[in-house]
Amino acid sequence: MTVLGRQFPVPVRGMNYQPDPSDYSQNRGPPKIYYDSDYYHDDFTALWGALADGHGRQDLKLMAKAMNVNFIRLYNWNPEHDHLSFLRECARLGLSVAVPISNYFLGCVFAEIDCATASPGSWGCNEARAQCGGKVDVLFEAVVNETRQVPNAVAAWTVGNEVDIAASGSCDVPRGCISGKSIEVKLRVISEAVRKLLIAESKADWPAHMLPAITVPTSVVKGGTLCPNMNAGFLCDLHIKLNQDHPHAIPRFIGSFQTYDTGEWITEFVRKTAPTGLNRIGLGSLPLIITEMNHQQGSEMLDEASISARMTACLDQPGRLLGCFWFQLLDKPWYKTNTAGGCKTCSGFNEAGMGIYRLTGPTQIVETTSGKYWDSEANQPATYLIDTIVAKQPLQQIIQEAYGKHAFLNGGVPPAPTPLPAPSPPLPINPPQLIASLPRAPLPPQILLSSPLPPLPFPSEHTQVGQEDAEQQGPPEQAELKGADQSSKLSLVSASHHTRHHKHHQPPVAGATEMFENAGRGSTAGVALVAAIFGAIFALVLAWLLGRHKATFSQVRHEGADEQECGDDADSAGEVSVERAKMPTQSEGLKKGRKNLIDLKARLLAERHAGKSDVSLTATEQLEVHHAEGGQNHLT
Numbered sequence: 001m002t003v004l005g006r007q008f009p010v011p012v013r014g015m016n017y018q019p020d021p022s023d024y025s026q027n028r029g030p031p032k033i034y035y036d037s038d039y040y041h042d043d044f045t046a047l048w049g050a051l052a053d054g055h056g057r058q059d060l061k062l063m064a065k066a067m068n069v070n071f072i073r074l075y076n077w078n079p080e081h082d083h084l085s086f087l088r089e090c091a092r093l094g095l096s097v098a099v100p101i102s103n104y105f106l107g108c109v110f111a112e113i114d115c116a117t118a119s120p121g122s123w124g125c126n127e128a129r130a131q132c133g134g135k136v137d138v139l140f141e142a143v144v145n146e147t148r149q150v151p152n153a154v155a156a157w158t159v160g161n162e163v164d165i166a167a168s169g170s171c172d173v174p175r176g177c178i179s180g181k182s183i184e185v186k187l188r189v190i191s192e193a194v195r196k197l198l199i200a201e202s203k204a205d206w207p208a209h210m211l212p213a214i215t216v217p218t219s220v221v222k223g224g225t226l227c228p229n230m231n232a233g234f235l236c237d238l239h240i241k242l243n244q245d246h247p248h249a250i251p252r253f254i255g256s257f258q259t260y261d262t263g264e265w266i267t268e269f270v271r272k273t274a275p276t277g278l279n280r281i282g283l284g285s286l287p288l289i290i291t292e293m294n295h296q297q298g299s300e301m302l303d304e305a306s307i308s309a310r311m312t313a314c315l316d317q318p319g320r321l322l323g324c325f326w327f328q329l330l331d332k333p334w335y336k337t338n339t340a341g342g343c344k345t346c347s348g349f350n351e352a353g354m355g356i357y358r359l360t361g362p363t364q365i366v367e368t369t370s371g372k373y374w375d376s377e378a379n380q381p382a383t384y385l386i387d388t389i390v391a392k393q394p395l396q397q398i399i400q401e402a403y404g405k406h407a408f409l410n411g412g413v414p415p416a417p418t419p420l421p422a423p424s425p426p427l428p429i430n431p432p433q434l435i436a437s438l439p440r441a442p443l444p445p446q447i448l449l450s451s452p453l454p455p456l457p458f459p460s461e462h463t464q465v466g467q468e469d470a471e472q473q474g475p476p477e478q479a480e481l482k483g484a485d486q487s488s489k490l491s492l493v494s495a496s497h498h499t500r501h502h503k504h505h506q507p508p509v510a511g512a513t514e515m516f517e518n519a520g521r522g523s524t525a526g527v528a529l530v531a532a533i534f535g536a537i538f539a540l541v542l543a544w545l546l547g548r549h550k551a552t553f554s555q556v557r558h559e560g561a562d563e564q565e566c567g568d569d570a571d572s573a574g575e576v577s578v579e580r581a582k583m584p585t586q587s588e589g590l591k592k593g594r595k596n597l598i599d600l601k602a603r604l605l606a607e608r609h610a611g612k613s614d615v616s617l618t619a620t621e622q623l624e625v626h627h628a629e630g631g632q633n634h635l636t
Contacts, residue, residue, distance in 0.1 A: 004155075004213055004252075005155060005211055005213070006152075006209065006210060007096050007153065007155045008156065008212075009071055009096055009155070009323075011314075011315050011318070011322060011406055012070070012071045012289060012322050012323025012324060013068060013069055013070045013403040013406060013407060014069065014071040014072065014073060014291075014323060014325030014326065015067065015073070015326055015328070015329050016072075016075075016291075016292060016325050016329065017059070017063070017073065017330075018037060018039070018074070018075050018076070018328065018330075018332075019044075019048065019059055019329075019330055020034070020332055020334065021034070021362070021385040021386075022333055022334065022361065022362060022385055022387050023362075023385055024332075025334035027384075033368065033373045033382045033383075033384055034384075036076055037075065037076040038081055040077070040081075040083050042081075042369060042370060043369060043370050043372065043373065044368075044384065046384075047059060047384075047386065048086060048089070049061075049085070049086075051366070055364065056386070059329065059330075060089055060090060063329065064093040064095055066400065067329075067356075067396075067403060068404040070095065070407065071095065071096045071155065071323070072090070072095055072096070072097055072098070073100075073291060073325045074098065074100050075102065075161065076100060076104075077100050077101075077102065077143060079142035079143050081370075082146075082370075083146060084150060087150040087154070088153070090153045091150055091153040096153065096156075097153050097154055098155065098156040098158045098215075098291075098325075099147055099154055099156070099157055099158070099212070100158050101140075101143070101157055101159045101193060102160070102161070103161055103163065103178065105136075105140070105160075106159070106160045106163060106178050106189055106190065106193055108131075108136045108139060109136055109189050109192050109193045109196070110178050110181075110185070110189045112132075112136045113188065113192060136196065137196055140193075140196040140197055141200045141203065144197070144200035144201055144204050144206070145200070145204050148204040148206055151206060151210045152210065154212050155213065156212045156213040156214070156254070157197060157213070157214050158215055158216070158217055158291065159190060159194060159197070159214065159215070160178075160190060160193075160216055160217065162217060162219045163186055163189075163190065164183075164221065165219050165221060183223075183224065183225060183234070187237060187238060187241045190216055190238065190242075191246070194214060194245075194249070195245070195246065197214070198246065211252060212252070213253075214249065214252050215253070215254040215255070215289065216238055216256065217256045217257070217258055217291040218232050218234050218238065218257050218258070219232065219234075219257070219258055220257050220261070221233075221234075224236050226240060226281050227278075227281070230273060230274070231269060232269075232274070235255045235257065235278070235286075236277060236281055236283065239286055240283070253286065254288070254289050255274075255278075255289070256288070256289045256290070256291040257290060257291070258290065258291050258292035258327075259290060259292070260295060262310070263308075263310040263311075263313040266290070266293075266314070267313045267317070270288060270313070270317055270320050270321050271320060274288060287322055288320065288322065289322040290314060290321070290323070290324035291324075291325050292325060292327040293314060293325065293326055293327060294326065294327040294328075294354050295307065295310070304394050307394075307395060307398045307399070308402070311398065311399060311402035312402070314402075315402060315403075315405075326356070328354055328355050329355055329356055329357060330355040330356075330357050330359065330389060331355035331357070331358045331359055332351055332352050332354075332355070333352055334352070335351045335352035355392075356392060356399060357391050357392065357396070358389065358390055358392060359387040359388070359389055360388045360389070360390050362385040362387050362388075363387065364385070364386035365384070365385060365386075366385075367381045367382075367383050368384065369381070
């Protein structure tokens with residue numbers, strides 16, 4: 001079963017966001033201003049937000065309002081910067097964030113493992129360790145401790161980016177350490193990174209019901225050892241490894257892949273290819289998400305049908321695909337193309353022009369404010385460019401409308417993200433025994449009791465709702481259960497027990513069901529409930545007695561009867577007319593039975609009236625005797 005934090009929106013209407021200015025290539029190496037590609041802090045506010053004087057491009061507002069986006073994915077995150085203003089602005093606009101544990105971090109993890117198991121200097125160990133700043137755990141803890149302050153904005157950790165592709169690399173740059181290594185080494189590094197992430201979360205006391213999902217973006221290249229003939233086959237090896245090493249985190253894992261294929265290909269992969277391969281190894285319950293989706297370079301760049309087919313495949317497969325992230329919001333004009341018309345490392349693609357918006361040139365130069373960036377030549381704070389952006393049509397309109405169809409918007413601004421309404425029934429996970437003892441992070445009340453359960457009859461201390469910090473927990477109406485796992489489980493068990501009791505003991509009269517559900521909500525309702533129940537019981541007993549006595553009288557009337565029609569007349573009327581009594585076909589046996597009945601009733605009545613019995617004749621019995629006596633008079 002997949003458990004998503006309440007800040008994880010479904011379907012994901014995502015956007016990849018890296019706002020490289022047009023002069024990026026001239027300022028990308030340290031100590032240049034763009035050296036780490038991390039723009040999500042106060043020094044670059046004018047790109048994603050607005051400055052105090054109102055100037056700024058406000059990319060976040062553009063995505064939330066104009067594009068109907070509810071989730072953004074980032075690629076770089078330097079823990080040396082302060083990202084709180086960025087995260088709070090995302091939370092204010094209803095944008096969830098996928099925070100990256102980048103390939104740089106994975107390179108640091110590899111360097112740490114290699115330095116502990118090999119001779120010093122192996123694989124560039126010393127150089128990589130020097131760049132990673134010493135103990136790698138500190139990097140993970142710095143990322144988690146900061147984002148923990150705005151947990152309602154952080155919905156996922158993305159660990160690495162397409163590390164399955166066997167590219168060459170040098171450990172002179174940490175992110176190159178893991179490239180080109182064997183599948184076993186890559187799996188070991190990724191699993192260790194996840195372990196460090198989980199430990200950092202535990203130390204930071206991250207709210208259990210808001211723990212981010214964990215995903216490792218993978219290419220769709222065929223490969224791996226378990227599903228070698230499946231596109232994105234690395235997913236099979238990866239998630240078997242993660243499940244085995246971190247069974248308590250299984251509910252948080254999401255399988256992610258990145259594709260630039262057609263909408264038809266995506267649909268085929270999600271509905272047939274992936275389920276076939278994943279089910280075969282026991283990963284059938286693994287949810288999927290597309291962390292990069294775009295088109296190949298060529299004429300289909302502005303092909304409306306092709307773009308619409310991709311968006312349909314992304315959003316219209318509930319239960320199979322959680323959604324997608326479009327690659328990307330902005331062009332990268334600095335990204336030089338090669339003679340084959342593709343990017344620097346692959347043919348057939350041109351990342352420079354894959355954005356929804358093109359950059360048309362700088363309109364503003366903004367100074368950084370933190371003091372971390374300094375222009376030594378000008379002896380002043382470093383500056384960056386704010387480029388004007390223009391939407392590409394019909395691309396922007398198609399994506400905007402597709403996302404808008406799946407957004408319940410008010411004025412174009414997405415509401416606060418909500419959790420997965422109801423998890424899909426889980427399929428067996430390999431190995432099955434891992435599931436038995438899995439601790440589950442408590443879900444918000446609206447998920448635990450989302451099935452049609454009747455309300456608990458009385459308040460419980462396990463369902464008390466606590467007020468959390470508004471900044472961390474979101475609006476008051478989204479307050480979560482104050483307790484931990486046990487509180488949530490007790491509430492759910494109590495509700496389930498109450499449902500079973502209610503199902504097998506239905507109230508006997510109309511309207512009692514509603515009163516039963518409202519029992520315990522006030523003294524007046526309690527009295528009404530008791531009265532209704534006793535009234536219903538009395539009605540049932542009375543009906544049973546009437547039916548019993550009627551059957552008894554009918555049996556006595558039939559004793560000695562020679563003809564069925566005479567018995568029928570006696571049952572239906574309880575009396576016989578004078579004319580029928582005089583009919584020559586009247587049976588003497590019937591007369592004898594009538595007389596016996598009258599004698600029996602008269603004797604019983606006399607004994608009870610004389611005080612020989614504690615029970616008097618009921619009104620029904622007296623009426624029967626009266627009718628029988630009337631019948632005897634006619635018969636005799």
